[in-house]
Amino acid sequence: MADAVILPKLGQTVEESTIVKWHKSEGDDVAKGDILFEIETDKAVLEVESFFEGKLLKVFAVDGDTLPVLSVVGYIGKDGEDVPDQPPAAVVPATPAPEVSEKKAAAPKVAVAPVASPVAKAAAPVVSAPVVAAPVRLKISPRAKKLAVSKCISPAGVTGTGPEGRIVVKDIVAYLDSYNYDDIKISPSAKKLAVNEEIDILTVKATGLGGRMVIEDVRRAVDEKPKTMTKMRKVISQRLTESFRDVPHFYVTVSVDMTDVLAFRQEVKSQGGEYSVTDFILEAVIMTLEEFKPVNSMTDGTTVTWSSSVDLGLAVGLDDGLVVPVISDSGNLSMQELHDTVKDLATRARSGKLMPDEMQGSTFTVSNMGMFGVDNFNAIINPGESAILAVASTIKTPVVKDDKVVVRDIMKLTLSVDHRIVDGTVGAMFVNAVKEKLEDIALWETLV
């Protein structure tokens, strides 16, 4: 009996996944542990390994297909074995959907950005998604719609004169006439592309000879067409909108003199120690979080939940989006361990190989744009946390030191704070505590 290849459910909230790429084709031999395909969830691209050994007898999904999790996407079995031609219906997950309850709300671990586990979502204040008015259904007869499609125009702007205001075929004809549609000159290849890409050619500027619409014109229109966000972008969009709308942010900025710590880093480096500036910043933040309970807490608006461990999120920018891998229980890591963990997480984050569990449960996030030459910036708090630290670039700056103007390496840190649980004083004390640590070479000498 052949074994079904199931689209895995990687996390409680994941309801569907997209098959990015099959690594095996129908007929290929498969060993246990071989990578069958890659999937993209709303969080990451993951490799799915085979539990079985045999021949890949059947594949039901192609690259790019989005399917419900637990769908059967293929069969592995002995050569020549009979397998169904159609995939069976997706298995209904045995576990019921999580309920929002008081107990859940008290769960200590909370979400990491940009995507939250369902528990975290439930724990977070229940904020209903913004009510977007359903797009008004265009009342159009099937015949009129067909004509519009064949003419490469959008009927959205057509006034319907049929019963109940329905757009009927003569309305399309009148609309086309009003645009002198018959005078539009379009090359056959441009027309074909417009049909395939559903481009309204009335909106395309013709640049060909004698006002002829050419394929480049349509290609431009295709590029300008609204594109559906990736799953990751949609999640970022939803989560950050939620945070920025519902969490009262305020910002506290300090300038940190990094001159000494940079020199210290060079010195360690020359002795073979591989630490990044980020490692120093993160270590300083971790130590400070252990001192400031409210900043390592979260609120749902009525309760405040403190986390005894510092699970530090590190925002990592990707080509299109960002992820936040979590350094769990970072307070117990040595500088070296911290360095190794950050390096590993960042590398895997950029190649999309993080496991979903490695992206949830952070209590505080650091967003470092130091490498991008920014003077200063404000970050948006990840839902489920009470603050985020924005790290700007280190810039040589004339400053007054011992009543003399000197050039120092200055870096601005801006803390974004949830004012519901952290007040200005605590915020100011927190950033200054980080600053003091970074400027305290004696401290680093004990740590490295």
Add this chain to the structure above:
Amino acid sequence: MPNYLSNSKPDFKPYTVDCGEIKAFSYKKTLKSELSSKKVGKQECIDMLEDMMMIREFEEMIIKLRSGAYPSCAGFDYRGPTHVSIGQEASAVGGCIGIAADDQITSTHRGHGDSIAKGCAAIRAMSTDELKKRVPKSKAKGRKDLLEAVLEDHIFKTCAELFGKEAGYCKGRGGGMHIADFSVGHLGANAIVGGGVPIATGAAMAARYKKEKTVTACFAGDGAYANGVVLESLNWAAMHQFTNHLAKGNKFGLPVIYLLINNHYGMTGRADDEVAGVGCLARRAVGFADNNMHAQVVNGMDVMAVRDAVQTAAEGCRKGKGPYLMEIDSYRYYGHSLSDPRNEYRMREEEANWKAVDPIDTFANKLIKNKVMSAARYESLKMQVEERNAVAAGRAAKSPDPEAIDVIKYMYTDGNSEEVPAKHQKVKIVKEEPVIERDAEGQLSYKDAIKEALLEEMKRDGRVMIYGEDVADYGGAFKVTKGLLEAFGRDRVFNSPISEAAICGTAVGAAMVGLRPVVELMYMDFALMASDQISNQAAKWHYMTGASVEVPVVYRAAVGGGKGYGGQHSQTLETMFAHMPGMIVAYPSTPYDAKGMLKTAIRDNNPVMFVESQMLYGFKGVVPEEEYTIPFGVADVKRAGTDVTLVTWGPAVHDALKAAEALQAEKVSVEVIDLRTIVPLDIDTVLDSVKKTGRCVVASQCISNASFTGEIASQVMEKVFDYLDAPVARIGALNGIAPQSHVLEAAFLPNANDIANVCKSLM
């Protein structure tokens, strides 16, 4: 000058009606005397015993199958009815042996016995060549082996039919309750109680008309003799006009023997003391014929008694003395089916009393006693019968099922009567033909166009006959058939009693055996009186027999809507018959179509519901004098248009054309399509038009609720959705009952204005 004018006088002198006598159990001959007088041969006796044993073995197999206890079919899951007739074998065998091998039977839902017996009787009478033809692949040599092979094949085909296999007598389409083998004169078992009785009557009527000596034995149970169509059929068969002065040169009673198999139970309803008011069911005959249909009561547990009575009746039938009615007193050992434990309505002692006179045991004992066969021979015969059944059943169980893809194969036949056999081409004109005159423009009325079609087809093919209420001397309630009696005589044009079920049912029987009846239902509403005969019999037999019979019958039904005749004379019911697979449903709208379509209907070998509009009978149109027919399933585009497709049929066509004319003035261009037949439906013409116009309105005079208009609307939406510029609309009569008040009826039926308004609402 009419054929016959009644001239009765009031006569109220007192007198007594003599109902005569019905003899019961008068057969007193012994087997010895029958043998010595050569009334029966020894081998014939053994054959009858074997046939009864074959029936019992077969039916006991059914019982065993249900509990998986029949070894040669181990693992086979029999799904189907279990109406066994164990105990009644003598009536089946005696009945089938009493008629000739080429005579006919009809049977019932409890008809395994009749079917096996009829087949065996026919097979035993076959020549060696005929036997070979039944089993072309058999290697059997010599008559004895060949006969054995054919008997085994008979049981095999019977089992296969019961099991729903392609190799069955009806290719698994009919099953045990509808088994038929026309090659041996078995016109079909019938799962509608009493349903086969008018069929047998019609088959006998056909034999009378064709002057053949074929006798039809009609098996039906006590339960059937409380059913309307059965009583209608008895009256029909005994009608004076078949035997009195009206019959002129063909005074010949219908050659039919009604074998009333009284097994004392309907399903469980008791003929004795419960659901009948007579002690002896043979008394039914008294009400229908002055000669009591020669009725007698026969011992149904004695095969010799049944054989003797049926032989006598068959001889009488061949002399034109039919019909005959025999009550065969018999008993069903088991319940209605295997799910009936019997103990709710009868005593075990009763069963024991009847089993004590078991037809097989008693006859076997007689044969042994009279040295017709030895006890040892009886034992070996038992073994032979068991073994034969086991082999045949095992083969049947393993034989291929029909292909699922063929599920609706055989619904219709492509057959027609374009070629008329030479002997039917000679048609006698009794007196003068009716004169059908065209006006100066070459026009005929719709009514005369129909008459002309009938006239032409009756002249063309002697198998076409017409009957119905008042169609003969009076020429029909609407004078459509006036003059046809005078032209063709009463054998081909006769008045029926007011028995719509028998009109429609006898037509099925007559059509099955080669006639082409065109029968008239004065008002279409009356078709409901005959709905079983039209829908369950005429429509289904071609399919249910796996295409081994065709039923070329035309039902002419006139719609009275618009005349103020109220709820029971005004309905437009073609939708109902379109829902009956197997029927063709035609409804012409013009004289031209009426003639051409009726000619097609008469020549088509499928049953046709031919709907006529009384409101159109006077409508005139040009009808060519030369020969033409109009094929079914070809719609007629009456008017071309570009904005709306108006699909319609029947009288609504004329309202649609008026509406189109009116809309033209409003710059709305309407294409009017007359479907002409709704089954078969020319949907392609409709779809092509809708693709062009983008709008579709379906109009008929049917009430809209569950109307065929909805079927068309649905198909248009399914098939050309992308071409629609508006929802498909339909218009029919209001969803109510036709009122008598002409004010109300005008509101009830759709008119041209209503149709135009619906079209406009889509613009």
